[in-house]
Amino acid sequence: MSTFSAPKGTYDLIPPESAKYLAVREAIAAPLRNSGYGYIETPGFENVELFARGVGESTDIVTKEMYAFETKGGDRLALRPEGTASVLRAALEANLHKAGNLPVKLWYSGSYYRYERPQKGRYRHFSQVGAEAIGAEDPALDAELIILADQAYRSLGLRQFRILLNSLGDRECRPVYRAALQEFLRGLDLDEDTRRRIEINPLRVLDDKRESVQKQLAGVPLLRDYLCDACKAYHEEVRELISAAGVAYEDDPKLVRGLDYYTRTTFEFVHDGLGSQSAVGGGGRYDGLSEMIGGPALPSVGWALGVDRTVLALEAEGIALDLPAPTSVFAVPLGDEARRVLFGKVTELRKVGVAADFSYGAKGLKAAMKAANRSGARYALVLGERDLAEGVVQLKDMASGEQQPVSVNEIVAELEARLG
Numbered sequence: 218m219s220t221f222s223a224p225k226g227t228y229d230l231i232p233p234e235s236a237k238y239l240a241v242r243e244a245i246a247a248p249l250r251n252s253g254y255g256y257i258e259t260p261g262f263e264n265v266e267l268f269a270r271g272v273g274e275s276t277d278i279v280t281k282e283m284y285a286f287e288t289k290g291g292d293r294l295a296l297r298p299e300g301t302a303s304v305l306r307a308a309l310e311a312n313l314h315k316a317g318n319l320p321v322k323l324w325y326s327g328s329y330y331r332y333e334r335p336q337k338g339r340y341r342h343f344s345q346v347g348a349e350a351i352g353a354e355d356p357a358l359d360a361e362l363i364i365l366a367d368q369a370y371r372s373l374g375l376r377q378f379r380i381l382l383n384s385l386g387d388r389e390c391r392p393v394y395r396a397a398l399q400e401f402l403r404g405l406d407l408d409e410d411t412r413r414r415i416e417i418n419p420l421r422v423l424d425d426k427r428e429s430v431q432k433q434l435a436g437v438p439l440l441r442d443y444l445c446d447a448c449k450a451y452h453e454e455v456r457e458l459i460s461a462a463g464v465a466y467e468d469d470p471k472l473v474r475g476l477d478y479y480t481r482t483t484f485e486f487v488h489d490g491l492g493s494q495s496a497v498g499g500g501g502r503y504d505g506l507s508e509m510i511g512g513p514a515l516p517s518v519g520w521a522l523g524v525d526r527t528v529l530a531l532e533a534e535g536i537a538l539d540l541p542a543p544t545s546v547f548a549v550p551l552g553d554e555a556r557r558v559l560f561g562k563v564t565e566l567r568k569v570g571v572a573a574d575f576s577y578g579a580k581g582l583k584a585a586m587k588a589a590n591r592s593g594a595r596y597a598l599v600l601g602e603r604d605l606a607e608g609v610v611q612l613k614d615m616a617s618g619e620q621q622p623v624s625v626n627e628i629v630a631e632l633e634a635r636l637g
Contacts, residue, residue: 224341224342225335225341226333226335226340226341226342227340227341227342228340228342232543233543236540236543237528237531237538237540238344238524238525238528240373240538240540241373241524241527241528241531241538242326242344242346242524244369244372244373245346245366245369245522245524245527246324246326246346247369247372248365248368248369248372249324249348249365250324252322252361252365253322254322254323254324254348254350255322255323255324256323256324256325257304257307257308257323257324257325258325258327259297259300259303259304259306259307259325259327260297260303261296261297261327261328261330262294262295262296262297263294263295263297263302263303263306264292264293264294264295265283265285265293265294265295266293267302267303267306267510268283268295268297268298268299268302270509270510271301271302271305271478271506271509271510272298272299272302272478279298281332282298282331282332282333283295283296283298283331283332284296284298284330284331284332296329296330297327297329297330298329298330298331299329299521300325300327300329300345300347300521301347301349301478301503301506301519301521302478302506302510304323304325304347304349304519305349305351305506305507305510305512305515305517306510308321308323308349308351309507309510309511309512309515313351314351314352314512314513314515319351319352319353320350320351320352320353320355320358320517321349321350321351321352322348322349322350322351323348323349323350323351324346324347324348324349325346325347325348325349326344326345326346326347326524327344327345328342328343328344329342329343329344329345330342330343331343336493336494337492337494337529338491338492338493338494338525338526338529339494340525343523343524343525344523344524344525345498345521345522345523345524346521346522346524347500347519347520347521347522348362348365348519348520349517349518349519350362350517350518350519351507351515351517352515352516352517353516353517354504354516356451356452356454356455356458356482357454357458358518359455359481359482359501359502359518360454360455360458360459360462362500362518362519362520363380363382363455363459363464363466363484363520364459364462364464366486366498366520366522367380367464369522370486370497370527373527373531373536373538374531374534374536374538375488375527375530375531375534375536376534377488377489377490377530377533377534378486378487378488378497378530379465379466379467379486379487379488379489380459380464380465380466380467380484380485380486381466381467381468381469381472381484381485381486381487382455382456382459382466382467382468382469382472382482382483382484383440383441383468383469383470383471383472383473383483383484384440384441384444384448384449384451384452384481384482384483385420385440385473385479385480385481385482385483385501386440386443386444386445386448386480386481387445387447387448387480387481387504388480388505389445389447389448390443390444390445390448391440391443391480393443394438394440394443395419395420397438397443398419398420398422398423398437398438399415399416399419401436401437401438402415402419402422402437403415405430405433406433407422407430407433411425411430420473421473422434423437423471423473424473424474426493434471437471439470439471440470441470448481451481451482452481452482455482456468466484469485472484472485474499474500474501478503478505478506478509479501479502479503480501480502480503480504480505481501481502481504482501482502482518483499483500483501483502484499484500484501484520485498485499486498486499486522488526488529488530488533490530490533490534491526491529491530491533494526496523496526497522497523497526497527497530498520498521498522498523498526498527499520499521500518500519500520500521501518501519501520502516502517502518503517503518503519504516504517542572542592542593542594542595543572543592543593544572544573544574544592544593544594545571545572545573545594545595545596545632545636546563546566546571546572546573546574546594546595546596546597546598546632546636547573547574547575547576547588547589547592547594547596547597547598548560548562548563548573548574548575548576548597548598548600549576549582549585549586549589549597549598549599549600550575550576550600551582551599551600551601551602552601552602552605554602554605555600555601555602555604555605556579558600558605558625559575559598559600559610560575562598562610562625562628562629563575565629566629566632569629569633571629571632571633571636574592574594576588576589582599586599589615590615594615595614595615595616595636596612596613596614596615596632596635597612597613597615598610598611598612598613598628599611599613599620600625604622605625607622608624608625608626609622609623609624609625610622610623610624610625610628611623612628612631612632
């Protein structure tokens with residue numbers, strides 16, 4: 218046993234389980250790459266103020282969950298708790314919005330960090346794939362992103378998820394609603410922290426998961442009843458575009474999401490097979506975030522989908538992904554000269570795109586063939602002294618057990634043809 222173990226609330230991705238996570242990331246990213254989204258990667262830590270301004274100083278993420286620290290040079294940094302603020306900061310810094318082709322469409326994949334009470338589906342280190350469309354106010358963009366996420370989940374075989382949809386209004390209609398909501402909330406029996414939240418961002422109280430709070434929210438004013446005409450029309454077009462694409466959704470008037478920067482469209486993907494941590498992804502429009510972090514007005518929309526929770530959703534539905542074997546050919550040399558020749562053939566196979574592995578460590582035939590079986594390879598190449606003298610290598614089909622000699626000089630072409 219090692220002296221050390223993974224920190225509390227984290228996990229290691231280890232083969233073969235890690236292949237499932239890679240497949241999920243690829244499935245989520247594929248529709249984005251096919252829709253004009255370019256890949257972006259940002260640092261794992263940023264200035265604390267980026268998240269305090271963008272995510273919101275009243276959010277649990279900033280007040281309770283963020284890993285913040287001071288460097289030796291006195292800089293206040295934080296491990297990134299979410300992706301949108303970092304991506305927008307990077308786009309602004311690189312002046313991508315000035316290239317003349319808006320929206321700037323970006324996708325990303327990476328690890329994020331929040332200090333939370335660990336439980337199944339909620340970790341202190343977690344993985345997400347996200348997408349952002351920056352610099353355009355268009356219901357079609359909101360609809361596009363929801364449709365692409367739906368497409369990604371369905372490509373994995375998921376069926377038992379639901380899309381919750383709402384509108385949070387804008388600068389014109391939300392202040393009126395905010396005042397009505399605050400008046401209602403001030404009359405409830407709430408703790409001091411929640412009462413402070415009423416004055417800073419009352420919408421966040423609607424997102425409180427505690428049963429003692431939710432029970433008191435019966436009859437709470439709903440934002441949909443306060444939307445201005447422009448927000449109503451915008452939201453209706455989003456709904457129509459999603460429906461026309463054959464994507465089912467549910468209107469959820471209490472859906473607010475957990476971050477301060479959302480405006481208008483907000484949505485969440487939930488899977489009822491995951492218990493309390495049912496959200497597998499979500500996002501929305503954040504038209505004022507660029508200005509919050511010192512940039513120009515850039516209306517934008519985006520989402521982030523949790524890789525960890527998507528894997529749990531697959532398990533909840535009993536879906537086994539059809540993952541290719543990591544190795545197609547496994548080479549078993551018997552003797553020093555055979556070792557040199559077969560290693561060269563393995564290198565050639567890899568150059569032409571065939572996944573090939575080698576029996577390292579001078580194993581005997583029995584141990585080497587066990588290793589070939591464990592590798593999941595479709596074929597094994599066995600080369601001994603007699604085969605060398607005859608200029609052939611034994612090609613064994615690991616499924617049928619059939620074995621035949623093939624010329625050493627022709628084995629690469631033969632395997633290319635068999636494996637397509």
